[in-house]
Amino acid sequence: MLLPHAKEREYRFKLALRMGLPIFALIIAFISHTLINSYETLQPTFYFEAILLLAFSIYFIFYLIYNGFNVRITDEISNTFTREYMYKYLQKELQKEDDYSLVLISVNNLNDINTTYGIKNGDKVLNRVVLWVNNYLKDKDIKNFPMGHIKGGDFILGLKGNKNRYKIILELMSLKAQELKVDDMEVQIIVTITDTTFSNELDYMVENLFEHQKDIKLSTKEEQLNPNELDSSVINAIKNRNFLISTQSIFENNKSVMKECFVKLKSSSGKILFPKSYMKVINRLGLMVDFDLMIIEKSIKDCPRSSDEIFAISVSPTSLRNTHFLVKLKEFINNNPNIKNKIMFILSEREYYSQINRYNNILKTLRDMGILITIDRLGSIHTSFLYLRDLDIDAVRFDSYYAKDIKNRNIVDGFNLMAHKKGVKTWIKKIENEKIKEFAQEIGVDYLQGKYLAPLEIRKTDE
16 A cells, blocks of 8 residues: 555544544433433433434434545545645655655656547556555665656655665666556656755755656756758768667576677767667668668677677567578678577567568578577567467567566466477567565576666677
């Protein structure tokens, strides 16, 4: 239960008692006085009426408890405190605590969500974001904190202690929120924090939060490129081999056996281009084959002779079905025989490729070269199930959704059993705590990956 829910019940209960108990006390006093002074002359109907009066007064008190004369301290949409009650609550907290922090969490694209998906879906997003924030902080042992809906997509949290205590946790939350989705709706969240070292006045602290938020929005806009500039930046980055590769270790039986590669392009001005922005451009300009070959070539060069670790690279299935790509890939492999069985391709696509025999022949050619094949996002995209059934592959990776909650245990267990029955290894990513790790090991998932096990490592790639 969220703290606002508990406070709502407490508030209504106290209100009901304050209103109902005096009435109840007067009734008891009246009945007691009548019994003492007129006991011998009372009619039998008095006792019946007294019982009815007591029953009615008890019912009246319970009615007040559950209805509270429609007085609300929580917002109906988000189930957080209303702005009025949140301000009263925070005023009391600031008077009690020497060190206190306020956090502003804003759904930055709420207006776009309301316009594109409708207001009801916008309300759903607000509710889910609140639950997501609550669960995230709860995992970090931050509980029973007040959270209020200030306006639109803006929420304020109150946390005991100065902001340095929460800075890293909130930075990690901002990074994790970059992948936050409600159903298929992408949610953009901005997080800012201030504390009593700035001011002890609530109004000044809130204003400071919104000023910080404006600065973040302005810096984000400055980093964005217009469409023409983005196109030229992507073309130049691929042409000049200007990119960054980060890797993350994947473990089997507590031993690092693979490294997944994550790619960011660099513009000529030094700005970093993330996959979310450049992949659409690459697809639109028909540069996917060149991009995939660039990453594979670099990964092959970086693959050490002495290590048995595998480089896992996301490759477009359309590239695999391109003749030029296959010719160049074979050339890379022949020139670097030491990388056999040290490269894995991670494949994912939404549309099922109907010429499945041709696809299998291509994968057989790749596997003969010593390249391992993984199908990604099992359990999210329907083609992943079909390809597990129809293709000769080495591994499947579960969609990251299934690593977020142990409640998905039976589903993941079923996926795991299904893959193993086909002789295919299984892989789960985004493991972020010990419980998920133990769960994955218990059901026999082969490959484990996540920040809890190993951080991202940046590799030098400039040539």
